Amino acid sequence: xxxxxxxxxxxxxxxxxxxxxxxxxxxxxxxxxxxxxxxxxxxxxxxxxxxxxxxxxxxxxxxxxxxxxxxxxxxxxxxxxxxxxxxxxxxxxxxxxxxxxxxxxxxxxxxxxxxxxxxxxxxxxxxxxxxxxxxxxxxxxxxxxxxxxxxxxxxxxxxxxxxxxxxxxxxxxxxxxxxxxxxxxxxxxxxxxxxxxxxxxxxxxxxxxxxxxxxxxxxxxxxxxxxxxxxxxxxxxxxxxxxxxxxxxxxxxxxxxxxxxxxxxxxxxxxxxxxxxxxxxxxxxxxxxxxxxxxxxxxxxxxxxxxxxxxxxxxxxxxxxxxxxxxxxxxxxxxxxxxxxxxxxxxxxxxxxxxxxxxxxxxxxxxxxxxxxxxxxxxxxxxxxxxxxxxxxxxxxxxxxxxxxxxxxxxxxxxxxxxxxxxxxxxxxxxxxxxxxxxxxxxxxxxxxxxxxxxxxxxxxxxxxxxxxxxxxxxxxxxxxxxxxxxxxxxxxxxxxxxxxxxxxxxxxxxxxxxxxxxxxxxxxxxxxxxxxxxxxxxxxx
Amino acid sequence: xxxxxxxxxxxxxxxxxxxxxxxxxxxxxxxxxxxxxxxxxxxxxxxxxxxxxxxxxxxxxxxxxxxxxxxxxxxxxxxxxxxxxxxxxxxxxxxxxxxxxxxxxxxxxxxxxxxxxxxxxxxxxxxxxxxxxxxxxxxxxxxxxxxxxxxxxxxxxxxxxxxxxxxxxxxxxxxxxxxxxxxxxxxxxxxxxxxxxxxxxxxxxxxxxxxxxxxxxxxxxxxxxxxxxxxxxxxxxxxxxxxxxxxxxxxxxxxxxxxxxxxxxxxxx
Numbered sequence: 081x082x083x084x085x086x087x088x089x090x091x092x093x094x095x096x097x098x099x100x101x102x103x104x105x106x107x108x109x110x111x112x113x114x115x116x117x118x119x120x121x122x123x124x125x126x127x128x129x130x131x132x133x134x135x136x137x138x139x140x141x142x143x144x145x146x147x148x149x150x151x152x153x154x155x156x157x158x159x160x161x162x163x164x165x166x167x168x169x170x171x172x173x174x175x176x177x178x179x180x181x182x183x184x185x186x187x188x189x190x191x192x193x194x195x196x197x198x199x200x201x202x203x204x205x206x207x208x209x210x211x212x213x214x215x216x217x218x219x220x221x222x223x224x225x226x227x228x229x230x231x232x233x234x235x236x237x238x239x240x241x242x243x244x245x246x247x248x249x250x251x252x253x254x255x256x257x258x259x260x261x262x263x264x265x266x267x268x269x270x271x272x273x274x275x276x277x278x279x280x281x282x283x284x285x286x287x288x289x290x291x292x293x294x295x296x297x298x299x300x301x302x303x304x305x306x307x308x309x310x311x312x313x314x315x316x317x318x319x320x321x322x323x324x325x326x327x328x329x330x331x332x333x334x335x336x337x338x339x340x341x342x343x344x345x346x347x348x349x350x351x352x353x354x355x356x357x358x359x360x361x362x363x364x365x366x367x368x369x370x371x372x373x374x375x376x377x378x379x380x381x382x383x384x385x386x387x388x389x390x391x392x393x394x395x396x397x398x399x400x401x402x403x404x405x406x407x408x409x410x411x412x413x414x415x416x417x418x419x420x421x422x423x424x425x426x427x428x429x430x431x432x433x434x435x436x437x438x439x440x441x442x443x444x445x446x447x448x449x450x451x452x453x454x455x456x457x458x459x460x461x462x463x464x465x466x467x468x469x470x471x472x473x474x475x476x477x478x479x480x481x482x483x484x485x486x487x488x489x490x491x492x493x494x495x496x497x498x499x500x501x502x503x504x505x506x507x508x509x510x511x512x513x514x515x516x517x518x519x520x521x522x523x524x525x526x527x528x529x530x531x532x533x534x535x536x537x538x539x540x541x542x543x544x545x546x547x548x549x550x551x552x553x554x555x556x557x558x559x560x561x562x563x564x565x566x567x568x569x570x571x572x573x574x575x576x577x578x579x580x581x582x583x584x585x586x587x588x589x590x591x592x593x594x595x596x597x598x599x600x601x602x603x604x605x606x607x608x609x610x611x612x613x614x615x616x617x618x619x620x621x622x
Numbered sequence: 623x624x625x626x627x628x629x630x631x632x633x634x635x636x637x638x639x640x641x642x643x644x645x646x647x648x649x650x651x652x653x654x655x656x657x658x659x660x661x662x663x664x665x666x667x668x669x670x671x672x673x674x675x676x677x678x679x680x681x682x683x684x685x686x687x688x689x690x691x692x693x694x695x696x697x698x699x700x701x702x703x704x705x706x707x708x709x710x711x712x713x714x715x716x717x718x719x720x721x722x723x724x725x726x727x728x729x730x731x732x733x734x735x736x737x738x739x740x741x742x743x744x745x746x747x748x749x750x751x752x753x754x755x756x757x758x759x760x761x762x763x764x765x766x767x768x769x770x771x772x773x774x775x776x777x778x779x780x781x782x783x784x785x786x787x788x789x790x791x792x793x794x795x796x797x798x799x800x801x802x803x804x805x806x807x808x809x810x811x812x813x814x815x816x817x818x819x820x821x822x823x824x825x826x827x828x829x830x831x832x833x834x835x836x837x838x839x840x841x842x843x844x845x846x847x848x849x850x851x852x853x854x855x856x857x858x859x860x861x862x863x864x865x866x867x868x869x870x871x872x873x874x875x876x877x878x879x880x881x882x883x884x885x886x887x888x889x890x891x
Contacts, residue, residue, distance in 0.1 A: 146802055217763075218804060235741040235765070
């Protein structure tokens with residue numbers, strides 16, 4: 081440890097709270113999953129592991145008996161695995177982009193969420209990539225994808241592979257960089273611990289760079305790099321989902337050959353991804369007792385972002401079916417009928433209700449805009465968008481191409497193929513779903529669940545306060561000139577006495593602003609309906 | 623103090639790297655022989671390089687009675703599963719409500735949509751204009767089944783039955799037996815053509831519906847032994863191609879005779 085390392089000098093907060101005490105609070109919470117062994121941990125891991133093993137067994141059966149056991153046929157040549165591929169790679173987008181966007185917009189409230197969000201991206205992306213294996217007819221030849229003489233550079237699938245691999249690399253870097261600043265703290269915490277895992281963790285942290293420490297200039301460099309990777313992650317993720325959609329769109333099939341597809345895929349990925357981040361954060365908040373750091377307002381804000389993407393996705397869906405339905409071409413018209421009123425009407429309207437309308441309603445009503453409501457909406461979105469991916473993938477693959485074009489008068493004379501679920505793809509999909517919490521549980525046994533350094537910098541008194549002002553009053557209520565000056569927060573003035581204390585004493589923290597600005601003394605705390613305890617001067621009616 | 627990499631320098635290297643990557647990609651594309659314009663079909667006749675034949679097929683719908691002997695003969699010769707139809711015969715209904723039959727082999731497109739989408743280049747277009755699948759390379763993504771507008775491709779969902787000793791080695795021109803986990807399709811009996819033998823479907827058609835054509839020598843013959851001058855036969859009978867509007871330039875020509883419309887675009891006419 082050198083003197084240049086982030087100082088641990090104690091500085092008194094505006095209310096005289098001990099910064100060191102609050103910092104201790106953050107560090108203890110972040111390290112608790114590593115240090116303690118809750119009773120539910122092993123049963124949970126074993127149960128989830130059993131589901132994963134069942135999926136592996138199903139895949140083994142499929143390897144022996146061929147893809148036919150998964151319900152595939154020549155007129156349903158793409159179905160569940162392709163929907164899974166799109167859905168799982170899609171949800172990985174949420175974690176990375178939530179974190180990237182919030183970093184780039186310098187949203188101070190992001191701090192307690194970023195580690196969990198980035199971890200979600202880190203575990204879901206490899207799971208999504210693994211769906212290439214059951215998807216392929218000859219997975220034993222997958223090495224050909226990395227054998228340049230065989231490459232066909234005009235193939236969307238090859239570029240899928242390149243794009244997803246690059247994106248995986250970026251996701252790993254994006255997870256690792258913010259972790260660097262936490263390594264020394266984590267290693268120090270484990271200093272006295274005995275046991276295999278503590279020793280392993282210490283070794284891990286050393287390998288990852290704990291013993292080299294982080295000097296102030298390195299810290300600046302690190303932050304610059306994180307910003308750069310955050311910028312790169314966004315176009316990278318856009319390219320991943322665009323290219324993924326090209327694999328479907330390079331076709332003459334109604335329902336696949338759609339100009340809207342790249343946008344459609346990107347927005348769906350963001351939408352489902354943010355929903356999964358909300359569900360994950362809610363779960364780990366409960367499991368690891370992070371209620372002091374992750375507040376209802378975090379959920380409400382993520383819920384608003386999710387609802388925005390949900391509205392865009394609903395709009396895109398409307399546009400697609402409206403315009404294709406208007407077209408008199410027999411193939412397009414038949415496909416629209418199949419989806420809306422025909423064979424696939426149940427899954428389509430499941431999407432429409434569960435991921436189209438309900439999340440918007442839940443976020444619109446104050447009564448339901450609670451943690452429970454947002455998490456319910458997110459769960460619905462994750463599940464219903466998987467169903468929507470099935471509706472996107474299956475019907476066009478079952479289209480009768482010869483008949484539909486030869487039949488006269490636009491009447492579709494041919495037979496549609498059909499896809500029937502079997503236990504094999506269901507098991508594999510469940511296994512992949514179970515692998516997400518399983519990998520996250522394991523991951524957080526080794527890395528801190530909260531980004532310690534980031535929180536200590538960002539969860540500052542000023543940030544908390546200005547956020548509270550915006551939520552309470554709305555930016556328009558407070559003209560720019562009247563907004564409190566927000567100084568750049570040095571790392572040493574870290575911590576959040578306000579956020580940490582749940583009793584009434586925290587309220588007093590809002591009275592005094594840095595720079596001598598004062599609230600009217602008559603300010604009284606009120607619940608603004610978002611579940612946020614915040615000060616509101618008299619006369620500020622809602 | 624650690625070495626400081628300035629932001630400017632870092633961005634500079636990033637841009638340089640990006641440009642380099644694009645240049646490499648362009649080079650690779652050139653090496654892979656990918657025709658970016660994609661709209662230059664090989665010349666139909668005349669000087670087309672080394673190939674001495676340019677295979678084509680003519681299907682005279684006036685004579686097809688829907689017996690499906692072509693399908694069964696093909697499946698027997700190539701030991702295919704009953705669902706695997708290299709040539710399928712569809713029962714259609716024309717605008718007047720009358721039924722007619724339409725055999726559909728692989729269209730052997732001059733600009734085949736299936737070839738550029740394969741990630742591992744398992745689809746080959748031979749100098750004779752035949753599109754073949756290398757089943758020893760196919761990884762089974764099935765994206766070619768997605769891109770084919772004629773539904774001419776199928777997938778080997780399970781192992782093929784045991785086959786007796788074959789007259790040709792197992793290669794793209796004679797993919798017998800079929801390989802599990804790969805895509806298959808009609809090959810125009812590519813291995814038999816150099817030996818002067820007609821494809822199984824043409825040889826077995828009792829109605830003389832199917833003709834094997836050679837655009838190079840401008841001749842077509844059917845299974846009954848009728849030989850015609852290809853260009854004038856097509857011109858005199860107003861031959862059409864299936865789904866021409868997709869720009870695939872099929873080398874299978876249909877001769878109509880029952881008032882059929884082969885293309886959806888022809889519905890107006």
